[in-house]
Amino acid sequence: MRLTNLCELPLPHLLAETDHEGAWIECNDLWRKYSGLSAANSLGMRWIEVIHHDDVSVVQRRWRTGIKTGAPFELTMRLRRASDSSYRWHVCHIVPLGDEQGDIPGWLVSFTDIHGGQTQQESDHSSVAKLRSEREVLATSNDYLLEILREYHETEVRLEKATEKLNQIVETQFHLSQAEIDMAAFMQLVTDKMLTLTPATGAVIELMEGDEMVYQAASGSAHQYKGLRLNLFSSLSGLCVIDRKALISEDTANDPRVNPEACKKVGAASMVVTPLYEEGNVIGVLKIISDTPHAFDDEDLKTLEMMAGLIGSAIGRKIRMQEKEDLLAAKSLTLMQLEQEVAQRKQIEEQLKASEMRTRRIIESSHEAFIAMNSSGFITDWNPKAEETFGWTATEAIGRKLSELIIPSGLRERHELGMRKFIETGQGIVLGKRLELLALNIKGEKIPVEITISAISAQEQWQFCAFLHDISERKQTEQKLRHLAQYDSLTSLPNRALFYDRLNQALARSHRNQTLFALMYLDIDHFKSINDTHGHGVGDELLSAFSSRIRLIIRESDTLARLGGDEFVIIAENISVQGDAEHIAQKILWAMKQAFQLNELSIQVGTSIGVALPPPHAVNADDLVKMADKALYSAKAAGRNTYRVYKETNQAAEKPFR
Incomplete structure (x- = not known):
């Protein structure tokens, strides 16, 4: 929380705010009017030029001393008034602005004119009481200012949290609406997202089936109970459906509306249903x-x-889509059965011709590619959608061997073997199933296709038919979703989930090969202050630049991940000794000596680093992360911008870097 809004209030004080070292970063209009200095000419320690030359050295000395104490202090000085160039006595109160972590990112500075009381005090000590009263008023005013600041901060925090939650919900809804996945995967994604949007330990989607509510998707503590059935009339979910409104059970142990047996299974001590x-x-x-x-x-x-x-509406759309897909599959099967029946009744020539024409129209107008081949593997049919999908015209394709045209070379031997086995036994494991395979187009490019194959016996010969369609777009969407689930959207670094997967792999390799690796936990010193001063846009740019600089330092085989906020971790494998990890930490600290250039803004930051190496006894990933985290906090306690190595005594080794 910065004082920009506070400095705009019509308060009868000369006000300013400093950074953690006491350098001015903001002042109000009353100060600028009184001193005659612009805001830019007041920043840092330039404001001292309005202090009487006899007071400057004392003020500077006591200012530095007071800032180091971290406690409120006050100074008395003469300030030049711009309107008449006279020097007037003022009392300056300097109060620390602590944050939620107990740090002091800045100070509040206020001046009160006591000139009348001070000059009179110089000639008449009877004015001491009056001066003391004025100072008490000043202290009260400062308390009032701090209370306003606290209220601003609390309001801002609430707004930030509400905005963040709304943004998460909107983003989640957008991704869900764009997801091209089947209904089961869609519902599972919804329940997974609810665990991130709420403090829930479990989430469930239940759909009605007659007089029962069925767990169609479940996450968290309810994950293993997918398919669980509850009676509509003896559960909170059923009551929610009947009453058509959201219901809350604050304490399921004392709520007669819930199904106690199901609550015990899924670990539900409280729940909300809508x-x-x-x-x-x-x-x-x-x-x-x-x-x-x-x-x-x-x-x-x-x-x-x-x-x-x-x-709700999305699930409805996906149900209808699933029904259409099922209907299409059923029609395809019906078509194959119809062709078999026509072949068996070949004596009815007119019916056969009509059926063939009907079949041809369906195939020609189908939105899926249709390919047929004989028992020798030569293509006998190739519809317009197949021409569009693969690039060859029907004239070019018919009469050629299917395996040489669209089947990749690595799969041709398996294709030929499968055909021979079917011809010999009449059994094929792929027939009638929806498969995902790779096929070749006219350019020699491999494209993913979804295919359903059937076999028809006609005139003692087998004919094979396949409906298939290009699923490249769906595969790309699935790949994007996998990337979103494993990588940080801001820095493109591995996220927490992918980091833990790689850390577990590193632990396994270290144990198996008897090799050493290090885990390094680091964050940006005073990052919150940078965010508050320059805004989250600059903060995001700094995070990206920070991660890019570290990537230039570590090896390609090392893993750099972002856990969230300004917290990063490094997995450095195949090191020989602890000193190798310390060398990496020193290189990172040295690299931070150079300021970051963010457009026209130059920002100098430090970083605190905790280093942990697997101990001789077995540890899991969480244990190792906790070790590195403890070492990080030891580095912070040592003054930040340094590193510490975790020791088995739970004390980080003293390894300072400046």
């Missing part, structure tokens, strides 16, 4: 649960209702 609507009809509920009573508030209820408003 209906899912599709075209005005309740189709199920979205539920979040916690393993502690009274875990949810009104904000969590609003979050749940907002998510339910989107996913």
